[in-house]
Amino acid sequence: MHELALCQALIAQVETLAREHQARGVAGVRLLVGPLSGAEPALLQSAFPLAAAGTVLDGAVLVIDSAPVLVACASCGAESQTTPNRLVCGACGDWHTRVVSGDELTLASVELVLEPGRVTDGATREAGIHV
Amino acid sequence: MCSTCGCSTVPDARKVAYRPALEETRAVPVLKKLLDRNDTVAAHNRAHFDAHGVLALDLMSAPGAGKTALLEATIDALRGELRMAVIEGDLETDNDARRIRAKGVPAVQITTGGACHLDAHMVHEALHELSLEGVDILFIENVGNLVCPAGFDLGQHRDVALLSVTEGDDKPAKYPVLFRAADVVVLSKSDLLWYVGDFEPSRAERCVRELANAAPVMTLSARSGAGMQAWLDWLRSALSVQRARTASHPSGIERPGASAPAAQPPA
Numbered sequence: 001m002h003e004l005a006l007c008q009a010l011i012a013q014v015e016t017l018a019r020e021h022q023a024r025g026v027a028g029v030r031l032l033v034g035p036l037s038g039a040e041p042a043l044l045q046s047a048f049p050l051a052a053a054g055t056v057l058d059g060a061v062l063v064i065d066s067a068p069v070l071v072a073c074a075s076c077g078a079e080s081q082t083t084p085n086r087l088v089c090g091a092c093g094d095w096h097t098r099v100v101s102g103d104e105l106t107l108a109s110v111e112l113v114l115e116p117g118r119v120t121d122g123a124t125r126e127a128g129i130h131v
Numbered sequence: 132m133c134s135t136c137g138c139s140t141v142p143d144a145r146k147v148a149y150r151p152a153l154e155e156t157r158a159v160p161v162l163k164k165l166l167d168r169n170d171t172v173a174a175h176n177r178a179h180f181d182a183h184g185v186l187a188l189d190l191m192s193a194p195g196a197g198k199t200a201l202l203e204a205t206i207d208a209l210r211g212e213l214r215m216a217v218i219e220g221d222l223e224t225d226n227d228a229r230r231i232r233a234k235g236v237p238a239v240q241i242t243t244g245g246a247c248h249l250d251a252h253m254v255h256e257a258l259h260e261l262s263l264e265g266v267d268i269l270f271i272e273n274v275g276n277l278v279c280p281a282g283f284d285l286g287q288h289r290d291v292a293l294l295s296v297t298e299g300d301d302k303p304a305k306y307p308v309l310f311r312a313a314d315v316v317v318l319s320k321s322d323l324l325w326y327v328g329d330f331e332p333s334r335a336e337r338c339v340r341e342l343a344n345a346a347p348v349m350t351l352s353a354r355s356g357a358g359m360q361a362w363l364d365w366l367r368s369a370l371s372v373q374r375a376r377t378a379s380h381p382s383g384i385e386r387p388g389a390s391a392p393a394a395q396p397p398a
């Protein structure tokens with residue numbers, strides 16, 4: 001249960017970003033969390049509001065995308081989708097594989113709330129993350 | 132009724148009332164690792180180890196798998212050959228650090244309070260209390276836990292995963308994130324194999340291979356000394372790799388092996 005620690009790391013990172021862009025708030029955060037990352041999306045969702053309380057992320061929407069576990073085989077070259085505890089090649093069964101997707105723990109993007117008037121190119125829209 | 136601020140027009144009125152009608156938002160792509168800050172401190176720790184020519188190992192296992200007992204037996208076996216130091220991580224007590232110090236080896240205890248893992252910042256703090264002068268191997272004994280320690284780089288060069296025979300031989304399949312990253316898997320308490328009866332070291336090894344991990348899997352007993360030789364040889368070999376690395380790249384901070392897969396283009 002280290003998801004609270006992960007959320008605290010996330011918030012520190014987004015706070016820095018918000019400062020750099022002189023944002024007045026954060027509407028949403030999008031993460032990419034693979035099944036092999038060791039982080040559980042449902043636990044991240046429940047820890048996030050606790051960690052965000054009182055910060056610039058208070059009230060922000062957390063969106064978590066996942067990625068399939070994909071391995072590339074060093075023997076036959078095939079790429080196959082598999083489960084986190086069976087990283088063998090789906091084509092030939094060899095365990096000499098390399099994970100090409102599924103171990104991500106990445107901050108993908110942040111939706112910042114800017115001062116009214118800072119965006120003047122007609123891109124203004126209602127606050128909120130668009131999923 | 133208030134007709135100007137909109138506070139009575141929707142059920143969740145206060146949100147509307149205290150927010151401008153139109154806010155301008157901008158999506159900023161980041162694509163950074165979530166633990167970027169931890170990883171920066173971990174790289175700093177690793178540079179510190181490299182500058183002293185120290186091999187740093189992260190010992191991870193469930194509570195009670197015998198990490199401290201393995202360290203005690205290792206200290207006894209390598210006394211006079213290699214100099215060691217230990218950072219101990221536990222939720223409470225300095226029992227383990229006292230056990231190590233009783234063997235004449237410097238040890239710093241990190242008590243994490245409630246935290247279920249060590250992170251790079253905690254190790255960095257501990258390093259302020261530990262001189263690495265003349266040290267060959269630094270063991271970082273993580274908090275007993277098969278889940279969370281795997282998520283945090285501490286700056287170590289190699290990961291050691293212990294699995295005691297009383298835990299069951301399918302643990303690598305149940306905790307794939309930790310065992311997938313291990314550079315060596317130690318099946319500990321082999322003196323209890325006979326009593327346990329149904330722990331098959333070959334089954335544990337097969338679970339490790341199914342995680343696409345080629346790490347050596349060694350069965351040993353710190354208590355009886357059986358199988359310790361393979362572990363000590365692995366330590367000597369890992370140390371000579373680290374010495375060769377720091378001799379040629381004294382300021383290198385990359386974790387050996389960690390950058391190799393990432394450097395390959397996706398298939």
